[in-house]
Amino acid sequence: xxRLLWVxxxxxxxxxxxxxAKTTPLTQRTVWIVPYDCxxxxxxxxxxxxxxxxxxxxxxxxNLESRFRASKVGQGLELVGETLPHKEGTMERLFFFxxxxxxxATLKVELIDGxxxxxxxxxxxxxxxxxxSQD
Amino acid sequence: xxNLSRTRRPTLTLLVLLLLVALAASIACAGIxxxxxxxxxxxxxxxxxxxxxxxxxxxLAQVKQGKRVADMQxxxxxxxxxxxxxxxxxxxxxxxxxxxxxKMEYTPSQPEIRQSQQLIGPVIKYRSWIFAEPITxxxxxxxxxxxxxxxxxxxxxxxxxCVCFASLAGLxxxxxxxxxxxxxxxxxxxxxxxxxxxxxxxxxxxxxSANYLKNDGVCLESVCPYQNDKYNxxxxxxxxxxxxxxxxxxxxxxxxxxYKIKSYQKIWRKDNLTTDTGTWINNPRYLESLLRAGKxxxxxxxxxxxxxxxxGIIDVSLGSGGYPLPSVGGHAMLVVGYNxxxxxxxxxxxxxxxxxxxxxxxxxxxxxxxxxxYGYIINEVEPIPIVPxxxxxRAIPRALPSR
Numbered sequence: 001x002x003r004l005l006w007v008x009x010x011x012x013x014x015x016x017x018x019x020x021a022k023t024t025p026l027t028q029r030t031v032w033i034v035p036y037d038c039x040x041x042x043x044x045x046x047x048x049x050x051x052x053x054x055x056x057x058x059x060x061x062x063n064l065e066s067r068f069r070a071s072k073v074g075q076g077l078e079l080v081g082e083t084l085p086h087k088e089g090t091m092e093r094l095f096f097f098x099x100x101x102x103x104x105a106t107l108k109v110e111l112i113d114g115x116x117x118x119x120x121x122x123x124x125x126x127x128x129x130x131x132x133s134q135d
Numbered sequence: 136x137x138n139l140s141r142t143r144r145p146t147l148t149l150l151v152l153l154l155l156v157a158l159a160a161s162i163a164c165a166g167i168x169x170x171x172x173x174x175x176x177x178x179x180x181x182x183x184x185x186x187x188x189x190x191x192x193x194x195l196a197q198v199k200q201g202k203r204v205a206d207m208q209x210x211x212x213x214x215x216x217x218x219x220x221x222x223x224x225x226x227x228x229x230x231x232x233x234x235x236x237x238k239m240e241y242t243p244s245q246p247e248i249r250q251s252q253q254l255i256g257p258v259i260k261y262r263s264w265i266f267a268e269p270i271t272x273x274x275x276x277x278x279x280x281x282x283x284x285x286x287x288x289x290x291x292x293x294x295x296x297c298v299c300f301a302s303l304a305g306l307x308x309x310x311x312x313x314x315x316x317x318x319x320x321x322x323x324x325x326x327x328x329x330x331x332x333x334x335x336x337x338x339x340x341x342x343x344s345a346n347y348l349k350n351d352g353v354c355l356e357s358v359c360p361y362q363n364d365k366y367n368x369x370x371x372x373x374x375x376x377x378x379x380x381x382x383x384x385x386x387x388x389x390x391x392x393x394y395k396i397k398s399y400q401k402i403w404r405k406d407n408l409t410t411d412t413g414t415w416i417n418n419p420r421y422l423e424s425l426l427r428a429g430k431x432x433x434x435x436x437x438x439x440x441x442x443x444x445x446x447g448i449i450d451v452s453l454g455s456g457g458y459p460l461p462s463v464g465g466h467a468m469l470v471v472g473y474n475x476x477x478x479x480x481x482x483x484x485x486x487x488x489x490x491x492x493x494x495x496x497x498x499x500x501x502x503x504x505x506x507x508x509y510g511y512i513i514n515e516v517e518p519i520p521i522v523p524x525x526x527x528x529r530a531i532p533r534a535l536p537s538r
Contacts, residue, residue: 056338058295059464061443061486067463084462086508088435089295090338091464 034124036109041125046076050097052124054109056090063091065114070095074105076128099128279426280472280481284312288494289319290487292363295338298435299323300485301467302344303353305433306394308469309513316356321388324359325351341435341467345399345511352395352517359388397515402432404508416507419500422480423473425512431483432470434510436498437462445491448479450499451506459505468496470510 030048036055044050054068070079070093077099085092097107107124286307291300299319307315326339329347402416411420416434425432439460440452454460472481478500488494 056295057464058291058293059297059438059466060291060293060295061490062293064438064441064443064463084437084464085338086465087298087338087340088301088465088467088508089297092338 036122038124041127043127043129044099045131046099046101046128048099048128049080050077050099050107050126052095052097052107052109053085054093054095055111055120055122056092057111059089059091066091066119067112068093068095069110069112071108071110072097072105073108074103074126076101076103077105077126097126099126102128102130104128275423275475276427277475278473279423281308281426281429281431282471282481282483282495284308285469285471285483286312286315288483288488289361289485290363291319291485294363296323297485298339298341298344298467299326301341301433301469301483302348304469304483304485305431305513306348306353306396306516308431308471309396309516310394310519317394318354318356318359318361318388320356320361321359321392322348322353324388325353338465340509341433341465342401342509342511344433344467345396345401345513349396349399352392354388354392354394358391393517393519395517396513397517399511399513401511402434402509408504411504416510417504419473419478419480419503422470422503423475426470426473430512432510432512433467434470435465435467435508436503437506437508438464438466439506444489445496448477448497448499449502451501462506465508471495 030045032042032044032048032050034042034050034052036053042050052070057063057066068091070082072079077097079095080098081096083094083096085094095107095109105126105128107126109122109124110118111120113119286304289300289304291297296319299322303317303319303322307317322344326344326347329350330339330343402414402421404417405413405415408415408417411418414421416422416432422432439462441449452460468485469483470480471483473479474481474497479497480500480503482496482498484491484494484496486494491497
């Protein structure tokens with residue numbers, strides 16, 4: 001009898017959880033996946049996220065001391081984080097930029113060697129534009 | 136009457152005191168002797184995900200699991216008795232130390248008596264009542280090294296093809312090793328085609344290579360040789376694709392690729408493991424048990440804090456804040472052995488023979504616990520079809536001519 005009661009309570013808790021999840025407003029974001037060799041100007045809206053992939057550098061002794069560094073010029077977006085893809089063989093980095101307000105911006109990714117010198121630089125043009133009005 | 140009681144009281148007190156001293160001394164003596172004699176037996180579960188083992192009919196005093204000491208109640212899920220027969224339930228990679236409490240006859244030797252006397256002073260009588268009786272179980276080898284079984288060390292050069300090299304190193308040794316040389320160039324073509332990825336892509340999740348090698352076979356290196364330099368690739372590949380072999384090679388390779396996996400077992404990572412237990416890639420005890428069972432492990436790991444030329448044991452390096460250094464990228468290799476006393480794994484790499492110990496790296500157990508991501512073992516490979524002897528069969532007459 002007591003076990004039945006626990007099962008009932010568990011089901012009630014689950015139901016409340018599902019209801020809560022359904023009624024909670026979730027923010028939907030658009031994520032733009034940008035390959036390292038992209039040359040187009042990226043046109044994005046405020047609130048969008050840019051996921052910028054770096055060059056797939058091979059994991060070999062000559063590259064192990066190298067690293068990628070990302071930066072931006074412009075007020076409308078911020079670098080919010082970076083991660084690694086789930087694969088072996090390459091030293092790619094994924095940089096995440098979150099956009100806030102309209103305006104032009106430039107993203108820069110530099111490949112730095114073990115001594116701190118810049119080996120290569122890539123830049124990406126971004127234009128954060130206002131979304132079309134809903135009127 | 137009162138005089139008598141006065142004279143008896145000190146005598147009685149003295150007697151009780153003497154008895155207590157004798158009791159304490161005998162207990163201490165037995166304890167020391169037990170420490171001298173106790174040899175714990177090691178029991179290791181391996182080869183299967185979970186196993187129940189019947190123990191000899193003995194009264195267990197203590198079961199140690201890994202570094203954790205557990206008593207009977209803590210281990211009620213692990214140790215149980217049915218019909219007065221004790222059992223241990225363990226998962227692959229679990230290691231137990233068993234100490235029994237069976238009573239046995241024991242007389243301390245003269246050196247032990249002298250040692251006891253030095254420690255606890257004069258002893259009136261020695262009594263042995265509880266001693267540990269070792270349970271005879273096969274010892275765990277300190278070192279397992281499959282290097283002699285491996286094929287030669289290769290060099291991926293400046294391409295991000297480590298998964299091809301690690302997976303084919305595993306496949307080669309599963310086919311018996313020796314001089315077998317499978318084509319990494321074709322494997323890369325296979326993997327990238329399966330992933331619908333083009334020339335600008337590189338790298339692969341190591342465990343996915345097991346699926347691809349089960350669905351499609353690979354050919355010999357001689358049929359489709361490796362292209363070393365990704366920046367100086369042959370002109371047949373008009374978009375500088377580093378994955379596609381030349382068309383004639385590809386035709387031959389597709390027609391001649393019998394080497395494939397029949398069955399495999401993937402191994403995943405579990406974060407926040409507090410003890411070395413379970414069938415996880417970051418459990419060194421589990422990897423040891425697989426190696427003891429004759430398996431080599433294709434695995435993917437984070438690369439962090441490696442210092443060229445990697446001849447020593449690669450260990451976890453701490454960065455700012457005392458945390459392990461962050462990963463610079465993923466790398467795939469093949470685990471081929473271990474050294475238990477020095478706590479490192481022997482790993483076959485694909486950077487030529489100039490790095491590490493003639494091409495093999497030593498990764499510490501802590502490195503595996505911290506950075507290993509996932510892997511797999513090859514359980515069975517497809518048999519190589521035997522070329523039919525048709526010309527010879529044709530030469531044999533179907534029936535004898537009748538006279």
